[in-house]
Structure formats: C-alpha cells, structure tokens
Amino acid sequence: MESVGVRGVTSIGLFPLFVGAMAPPSAGRNTICGRFTRHLNVLCIDAFDDGTLDRIFGAIVNWHFSTQEESTVQQLQRASSREVYKLVSSTFLPTPAKSHYVFNLRDFSRVISGILLVPNSALSSVEKLMRLWLHEIYRVFHDRLCDDNDRSEFFKIIKRVGEKNFRLRMETVLAHLVPEGEDLTPLHVNNLIFGDYMIPDAEEKVYDEIQDMSDLTQVVETYLHEYNVVSKSTMSLVLFQYMIQHVARISRVLKQNSGHALLIGFAGSGRQSCTKLAAYMASYDLFKIEVTKTYGVTEWRDDIKKVMMKAGGDGKPTVFLLLDTQIKDESFIEDVNTLLNTGDLPNLYTNEEKAEILEKIQAVAKDEFSSYNCSHRSDPGRRSQSV
Numbered sequence: 001m002e003s004v005g006v007r008g009v010t011s012i013g014l015f016p017l018f019v020g021a022m023a024p025p026s027a028g029r030n031t032i033c034g035r036f037t038r039h040l041n042v043l044c045i046d047a048f049d050d051g052t053l054d055r056i057f058g059a060i061v062n063w064h065f066s067t068q069e070e071s072t073v074q075q076l077q078r079a080s081s082r083e084v085y086k087l088v089s090s091t092f093l094p095t096p097a098k099s100h101y102v103f104n105l106r107d108f109s110r111v112i113s114g115i116l117l118v119p120n121s122a123l124s125s126v127e128k129l130m131r132l133w134l135h136e137i138y139r140v141f142h143d144r145l146c147d148d149n150d151r152s153e154f155f156k157i158i159k160r161v162g163e164k165n166f167r168l169r170m171e172t173v174l175a176h177l178v179p180e181g182e183d184l185t186p187l188h189v190n191n192l193i194f195g196d197y198m199i200p201d202a203e204e205k206v207y208d209e210i211q212d213m214s215d216l217t218q219v220v221e222t223y224l225h226e227y228n229v230v231s232k233s234t235m236s237l238v239l240f241q242y243m244i245q246h247v248a249r250i251s252r253v254l255k256q257n258s259g260h261a262l263l264i265g266f267a268g269s270g271r272q273s274c275t276k277l278a279a280y281m282a283s284y285d286l287f288k289i290e291v292t293k294t295y296g297v298t299e300w301r302d303d304i305k306k307v308m309m310k311a312g313g314d315g316k317p318t319v320f321l322l323l324d325t326q327i328k329d330e331s332f333i334e335d336v337n338t339l340l341n342t343g344d345l346p347n348l349y350t351n352e353e354k355a356e357i358l359e360k361i362q363a364v365a366k367d368e369f370s371s372y373n374c375s376h377r378s379d380p381g382r383r384s385q386s387v
Contacts, residue, residue, distance in 0.1 A: 048105070053082050057112050064116050065123070080133060080165040081111050087157050088141050092150055100144060110140045113256055117207040118194070127173050130166045131209060134158065134173075135192050139252060155186040176211055191241075193248045196255060197223070197281045207255060210248075213241065220244055220277070227280045235273050243270060250278035254319065260340055272321065279319040285310065286319050291326045300332055301348060304339075308348075313360045 018040070022032070048056075085108045094101040114136035123129050137158060145151050159170050166173075170184060177188045191213060196205035198219055210216050220239055228234040237243070253259040263271040279286045287307045289300070311318040327333060338345055349357065 050082060053108070057081070057108070060112060061115065065120055080161055081108060081137070083161045083165070084137055084141065084157060085111075087161070088154070091153065091157070092145065098146060100146075103141070107140050110256070111136045114139065114252070117196075117255060119206060122206060122208050126166065127168065128209060130162060130168055130173050131192060132194065133166075134162065134170075134189065135194050135209075138189060138192070139249060143249065151186055155189070190245055193245070195248055195251055197251060200281075213244075216248075217241075217244060220247060220281075223281050224277060227277060231280075235276065237270070237273055237277075243274065246270075246274050247278050247281070250274055251281055254278060254282045254284060258340070258343075272323070275319065275321055279321075282317070282319075284317045284319045286321060288321050288323075289326055291328060295328060297329055297331055300329070300335070301345075304335065304345060305348060305353070309357075313357055315364070 020040075085103065089103045092098075092101045092103070115132060118132055123132070142151065142154055145154060163169055171178070174184060174188060174192065177191045178184050182188075193210045193216065194207060195210055195216075196207040198208075198210060198215070199205070200219070200223070217239060224235065224237060224239065250261060250263075253261045263275065265271050276286060287310065289295075289303045307318060307320050310316050322332075322336065335345055
C-alpha cells in the first residue's frame with residue numbers, strides 16, 4: 001500500500017493518534033516501509049466484486065426505469081457500464097505523462113447519475129437508451145483521455161461492449177450522425193449531445209437528446225445574444241461546432257449534483273467564455289475572485305465564505321470559476337480539493353457565522369416540512385407511494 005496523506009491527527013492523553021489513508025500504487029505514490037506499518041493497525045477495504053456493483057447500482061437503475069419492460073435496461077445496469085469501467089481501469093493506466101488516468105467508483109457512479117437525468121417517460125426506444133448510455137460513458141471516460149490512440153482504443157471498447165449487451169449495431173443507432181457514404185468514426189460520436197437548454201422558457205427543463213446541430217447552434221446563439229444584452233462585459237464569439245460541443249459538456253456538468261470540471265487549453269482558447277455562457281444557459285450566478293498584489297490566504301477564505309453563503313445560505317445556484325493564474329498559494333488547491341470531497345472547509349466560520357447559517361437552514365427546513373405535510377394531506381395515495 002502507498003501513502004496518500006495523513007487525514008487527521010488527534011491525541012489521547014499523552015499518546016498521539018494518527019489516522020492515515022492509503023491506496024494502490026499509481027500516480028507517484030511511494031511504498032510505505034513495513035517497519036513503519038508494524039506500529040499501526042491497518043484496516044483494508046477490498047474492491048467491490050461484480051455482484052456487489054450490480055446490486056448497488058442495479059437497484060438504483062431498476063427503480064428509475066421501473067415502468068420500462070425492455071430487458072435491455074437490465075443489461076445496462078448489470079453488464080454494460082460495469083464492463084466499460086473495468087476495461088478502462090485496466091487499459092488506460094496512469095503514467096508520468098498521463099497521471100490523471102485514475103478511474104474509480106466515482107466515475108462509475110457519474111455514468112449512472114447521468115443516465116438518471118433523463119426522465120423515464122422520455123426513453124421511448126431501446127435505440128435512444130443506448131445513445132444515452134453512449135453519451136454518458138463518453139462524457140465520463142472519453143473526455144479525460146488526452147491521446148488520439150487512447151481515444152481510438154476507447155471507441156473500440158465501447159463498440160464491442162455496447163453491441164454485445166444491447167444487441168444493436170452502433171452504425172444503426174448513430175446513423176443520423178454519420179453523413180451518407182461515410183463510416184462511423186470516433187469524431188461522429190462527439191456530435192451525440194444531451195441537454196436541457198433547447199427550450200429556454202420552459203418551466204421544467206428536461207434533459208433529453210439533441211439530434212439537430214443546426215437547431216442547437218441557433219439556440220446557443222440566442223443565449224449568447226441575450227447574455228451580451230444583460231452583461232456588462234460582452235463576448236464576441238464565433239460559435240463553431242467544436243465550441244458548441246464544449247459548451248454542451250460544461251452544461252452537463254452543471255446539471256449534475258456536485259458537478260465540477262477542469263478545463264485545459266491554451267490561453268485565449270475560450271475556456272472562460274464557454275463557462276460563462278454555460279452558466280448563463282443554466283441560469284446560474286457566476287462567482288470569480290479578484291486577485292490583487294496583497295491577495296492572500298485570508299482574502300481567499302473570505303471569498304470562499306461568500307460563495308458558500310451565496311450557494312448554500314441563500315440557495316442561489318452558483319458557478320465558482322477559478323483560473324490557474326489566480327492560484328497564488330498551494331493552499332488554494334488543497335481547499336478546492338477539500339470542498340469537492342467533503343463540501344466544507346474546517347475552521348472556516350466563526351461561532352456567530354455558524355449561528356446565522358443554522359437559522360437560515362432551520363427556516364428552509366421548516367418551510368419544506370410544512371409544504372411536504374400539506375401536499376401529502378391533500379393526496380393520501382402520494383404519501384403511501386413515497387413511503
């Protein structure tokens with residue numbers, strides 16, 4: 001086992017208590033000497049077997065697609081996603097040049113979460129279900145690959161696993177994305193897009209497939225025009241197909257709970273512009289820090305307080321945009337990592353601020369509880385169904 005880092009240090013009387021975390025060898029983790037581990041009680045959590053994964057995620061998918069009678073849904077949760085996860089984890093291993101090739105159960109769960117974004121009523125055919133599965137698999141695993149050979153190998157894996165479990169040919173399922181006379185290639189799969197922004201004025205936005213790229217281009221151009229009308233800093237963008245695909249990817253990340261993304265590119269490639277446009281399309285507030293010469297850890301923590309109070313305390317959906325040029329201290333990255341893993345930073349708030357947060361949460365909880373009781377008193381059948 002290799003050390004990841006000490007998670008916490010406490011003390012019992014005069015004897016310190018060390019709690020650490022370890023993981024299999026990869027990404028530069030160093031082996032721990034046995035002379036050190038002999039002083040510790042080592043607790044090992046083994047990887048889940050296939051039966052456990054099928055039972056956990058299969059129960060979730062079966063509940064979501066409870067009214068679907070197609071047996072392909074069962075294949076989706078039993079084999080397809082799990083097989084791709086296992087093959088990707090064993091095929092694309094981390095190297096010094098590809099240290100981010102680390103795949104775990106979080107990636108598997110993101111695939112399932114993406115599939116659950118589409119309402120059960122919107123899945124009208126097995127072909128559409130396979131396209132949804134392909135899209136989520138590509139967004140979770142393919143977008144992390146940084147080499148053309150790896151992308152080509154991933155396409156072969158997806159094609160083999162998908163056709164075996166769904167019993168449908170990818171050329172047939174994705175025929176609308178391939179021009180006449182051409183063969184299906186990995187580039188054609190990039191035009192497979194799902195989103196909830198095609199009807200801007202809809203009361204309830206539905207995450208669904210977008211089959212016409214020209215319609216998508218017109219909708220995104222409309223969003224861009226409206227953004228330039230209401231924003232103080234306008235964006236003069238040329239919305240070519242590749243950029244629209246990136247905006248769609250960011251929009252999907254914002255749609256998911258605890259969604260976060262790392263955008264990599266050259267300066268001036270449009271990373272900020274895509275994020276701003278996607279945040280506006282999702283009706284999210286955009287929060288950015290303003291770095292000055294005197295900006296330090298104290299100012300950083302104050303900004304973190306502001307964005308967390310805005311999102312959690314006031315209940316406003318917010319996008320926190322952090323640029324690589326704004327990272328003046330390594331502790332900024334550590335704080336972001338802690339936020340993504342736990343949703344909180346230790347010792348961030350004073351007692352007075354904690355009391356204010358509790359008051360806001362209590363008021364929201366009371367309103368939710370009263371509305372829940374009123375709705376279930378008026379509809380007893382709904383209460384029995386929810387229980």
